[in-house]
């Protein structure tokens with residue numbers, strides 16, 4: 126199964142770390158959407174869309190990418206999101222957007238990522254050290270179950 130993980134990881138590189146861990150086991154091509162969103166998805170059976178959480182949603186650029194992209198029929202999609210406070214599912218809007226395009230998401234994985242947004246900077250940030258080895262091990266295990 127040919128797999129790609131498309132990511133935006135702009136705050137501390139947290140999502141990139143988790144995506145890279147998943148890419149080891151799948152295996153998957155890692156594509157940084159902040160460099161270019163001109164990506165040919167036609168060769169992939171499975172595509173991961175990944176970003177940090179920004180204001181309770183996945184990053185606007187990855188939401189835009191999903192809005193504008195034609196995903197080939199039969200292609201499977203999974204989601205990865207890292208966040209400072211993991212108390213809700215921040216992939217909900219993305220799932221809704223994809224559902225409106227007739228795409229059902231195979232699964233989603235969320236874990237904490239070091240967060241120095243706004244007032245958190247004054248206390249040295251939250252979720253320090255995340256994603257840690259335990260997070261990455263969980264990510265590898267979860268990704269392994271997608272195959």
Ligand SMILES: Cc1cc2nc3c(=O)[nH]c(=O)nc-3n(C[C@H](O)[C@H](O)[C@H](O)COP(=O)(O)O)c2cc1C
Nearest residue numbers: 135136137138139140177178180181208209210238
């Ligand atoms: C502008 C901004 C807004 C954020 N909003 C949220 C939020 O609503 N909920 C949350 O849990 N984390 C929030 N975060 C924290 C990031 O989601 C978290 O640090 C994430 O791991 C960043 O991923 P990245 O390093 O791959 O970009 C925010 C961070 C920034 C910079």
